[in-house]
Amino acid sequence: MSATLGAMAAFPAKAETAGLDPYFKELADPSEQGWSRAEADIRRAWSRSGSATMDLLLKRGESALDEGDTDAAIEHFTALTDHAPDFAEGWNGRATAYFMAGLYGPAASDIAHVLKLEPRHWGALAGLGAMLEEMGDEKRALEAYQASFALNPHQQDVKDAIARLDKAHRGTAL
Template identity: 25%
Template sequence: MDSLSINSLLEDLKNPDLVVREQATKKLWRIWFQQKGIYGLERIDQSQKLLDAGEMSEAETMLTALIKDQPDFAEAWNRRAFLYYSMGDYKQSLADCQMVIQINPVHFGALHGMGLCYAALGRYGDAIKAFKRALDIQPYSLVNQKLILECTLRLS
């Protein structure tokens, strides 16, 4: 998909119409997951099945191999960040989220993940910044608005 289409979808995330925003969100996720074609998508799906089965080590091995093979595949980094977050390894998750943002600066999922990691580490100011960056892309995200309020309360 060309950058013009992606820019159009990013604009749709700011639309007051909920249906337009939801469709744009789904399309962006689909683009990100399909960035490396069937091979990448299948590997991510397999890693998710391992994660769902509680086989964290196997899922991590699979995602790490995918990242090594396709280092510019932002969603592979993002899925591993989610895995690390699920395991309580917030620093490693944060490092992977930062890689996602280097590859895809508008990845609102990774920005949200960064905020969650910073909050888990007690770095509420950094969490607020990450959630605000996600809100710049997805201004109607109630979860990020709520998390900014929660982190702000923890700072006071």
């Protein structure tokens, strides 16, 4: 192991999520005026690993995703999850990259890691819903979307997915 990798391993990275409960409470309230600030504060906390090196890997992975380079994104996020296995955003980023690459098994495995580390990760739940819906498992997709929406009722795409799947599940009345 190189000295650099050894130094990174000596400082395990984990998102700075202590004290987020009030923000989650604000976010979950559909009538809360400050929900967008609460959402931004949660996302900001989730993106900070406590290690500048790990944060850089996260940014590189996100940039690769933005550019549509799923292979590079998977490489960056894999390096991140290897060196910071307790940092949920690394797993979430790689789950997204795997999903975009059509690799649903690895994506589902990484989502499980995210939710183990941060059960309130509405983005991972929404991603799980999208993946399950694409795979044709509408019942479980609806459950995942509903769990995501309960945490963050300000997601229009999730709200639309719930309405679409709920309508399909119930059928159309004559």
